Amino acid sequence: MSATPTIRRKVTTRRLIDMKRSGQRIACLTAYDALTAGLFDAAGIDVLLVGDSVGNVVQGHDTTIPVTLDHMIYHTQAVIRGTERALVVTDMPFMSYQVTPQEAFRNAGRLMKEAGSGAVKLEGGRRVLEAVRMMTDAGIPVMGHLGLTPQSIHQFGSYKERGVDVGEADQIKQDAEALQEAGAFAVVLEKVPAPLAEAVTAMIDIPTIGIGAGSGCDGQILVWTDMMGMSTEFRPRFVRRYAELHDVIQNGVARYIEDVRTSRFPDSEESYQ
Numbered sequence: 511m512s513a514t515p516t517i518r519r520k521v522t523t524r525r526l527i528d529m530k531r532s533g534q535r536i537a538c539l540t541a542y543d544a545l546t547a548g549l550f551d552a553a554g555i556d557v558l559l560v561g562d563s564v565g566n567v568v569q570g571h572d573t574t575i576p577v578t579l580d581h582m583i584y585h586t587q588a589v590i591r592g593t594e595r596a597l598v599v600t601d602m603p604f605m606s607y608q609v610t611p612q613e614a615f616r617n618a619g620r621l622m623k624e625a626g627s628g629a630v631k632l633e634g635g636r637r638v639l640e641a642v643r644m645m646t647d648a649g650i651p652v653m654g655h656l657g658l659t660p661q662s663i664h665q666f667g668s669y670k671e672r673g674v675d676v677g678e679a680d681q682i683k684q685d686a687e688a689l690q691e692a693g694a695f696a697v698v699l700e701k702v703p704a705p706l707a708e709a710v711t712a713m714i715d716i717p718t719i720g721i722g723a724g725s726g727c728d729g730q731i732l733v734w735t736d737m738m739g740m741s742t743e744f745r746p747r748f749v750r751r752y753a754e755l756h757d758v759i760q761n762g763v764a765r766y767i768e769d770v771r772t773s774r775f776p777d778s779e780e781s782y783q
């Protein structure tokens with residue numbers, strides 16, 4: 511269990527901003543279903559992100575591009591059912607907010623009304639500002655996402671670090687300020703140099719949530735299957751593995767198969783006489 515005490519009150523966007531002010535770090539993880547959401551929530555996680563990484567992690571795609579708004583609604587409903595305390599934030603999937611600000615606004619509304627989400631997240635800076643403004647004006651909390659934005663993979667051509675050159679670093683700084691100005695309550699900084707993330711964190715009053723962005727952010731997020739070692743292949747340097755569930759699950763299943771094949775399962779204790 512956690513070494514730092516967890517306040518059991520429901521986490522709000524206001525609380526996250528207060529946490530930044532008082533220097534308390536914000537712990538976030540992804541979740542895609544009620545079972546894991548319940549486990550992470552009971553452990554004291556502050557934010558559960560129903561990430562469009564569901565496309566990679568659950569659906570088996572190479573990118574997040576195929577994920578639809580209906581998928582996000584379905585997974586958010588499950589996460590909400592498993593969550594009591596954490597703030598649940600839902601990713602707006604590719605093409606649910608890029609066409610027009612009005613369409614983005616309507617889709618964000620669906621995530622709040624139909625899925626029960628506490629906030630939405632969308633990728634990008636300048637190009638999404640009008641949509642962000644419409645949402646925040648209507649009371650829809652928005653989390654921004656800058657740096658490596660996986661929905662733009664076909665434009666970037668790779669998942670490598672962003673904001674390395676001065677021009678791109680300046681753009682990220684300007685975008686972070688503009689998102690704050692448009693009413694966003696937090697910004698994810700993905701795979702950017704630690705000094706840049708630290709500079710952005712110092713520039714804005716809303717929390718920065720880092721993933722591969724060093725220790726200077728106000729909070730951290732990881733994809734839960736990465737940090738719990740569910741896969742043997744994906745091992746980027748920014749992921750610390752807190753368990754090797756891949757081995758635990760495979761060993762357990764192999765033992766089960768062996769027990770079934772040798773008639774050792776079930777035994778008389780596990781049967782109704």
Ligand code: KIV
Binds near residue numbers: 601
């Ligand atoms: O989709 C996702 O899981 C994310 C996090 C990596 C920030 O956007």
